[in-house]
Amino acid sequence: MPAGIGTAALVDPIAAAAWLEGAAVYAFDALKRELIAHGAPGSLIERARSAQQDERRHHCTMSALAARFGAAVQPVELEPVGIRPLFDVALENAVEGCVRETWGAAVAAYQGECATDRAVRRAMRSIAEDEAEHAALGWAVDAWARSRLSPEEGERLTAARAKACEDVFAQEDAPLELLGLPDAAARTRMFAALRPIWIA
Ligand SMILES: [Fe+2]
Ligand SMILES: [Fe+2]
Numbered sequence: 001m002p003a004g005i006g007t008a009a010l011v012d013p014i015a016a017a018a019w020l021e022g023a024a025v026y027a028f029d030a031l032k033r034e035l036i037a038h039g040a041p042g043s044l045i046e047r048a049r050s051a052q053q054d055e056r057r058h059h060c061t062m063s064a065l066a067a068r069f070g071a072a073v074q075p076v077e078l079e080p081v082g083i084r085p086l087f088d089v090a091l092e093n094a095v096e097g098c099v100r101e102t103w104g105a106a107v108a109a110y111q112g113e114c115a116t117d118r119a120v121r122r123a124m125r126s127i128a129e130d131e132a133e134h135a136a137l138g139w140a141v142d143a144w145a146r147s148r149l150s151p152e153e154g155e156r157l158t159a160a161r162a163k164a165c166e167d168v169f170a171q172e173d174a175p176l177e178l179l180g181l182p183d184a185a186a187r188t189r190m191f192a193a194l195r196p197i198w199i200a
Helices: 008-037 042-068 086-114 118-148 151-170 184-198
Strands: none
Touching: 008 042, 008 086, 008 118, 042 118, 086 118, 086 151, 086 184, 118 151, 151 184
């Protein structure tokens, strides 16, 4: 562990971030299988497969960083989900893909510039590029799914996206300088820039 930086406040967020990257491997595996089951274009399926590989890499990168800071990452053991109706897939995608991946890409880019720890900056710059592609995939899946759903279902997706957007803003991360997590003022600026994308 680097001297003097193994505080509980740092350990928890980095271990949680590493665990979430591992969980994302399962999420993209589910998305890939459900896209196949619902007859999605091959390009979307291939992008989901590629995102799954990215998340596996992110899990390794973040787990290594966590270990460096003395944080233990819990094993990621999730049951694979079955194939759900297209609306359920689209609903999860509206929240996790359109909102959370987009926010995650913005935060990772911020960390890539602002983390005071050089290894964190390097890791987050690389992760931010991948997360931006995952966000773009979320929006592409959203557009495809809407073309297969009713106008009413599309409105429910839009409402879920707006709700997720407010939830993201309400959630607070400790603005740890070593990790470069944005403080309240930076979060407000980033949110203001992204809100028009989420709430059309
Ligand atoms: Fe990731
Ligand atoms: Fe991602």
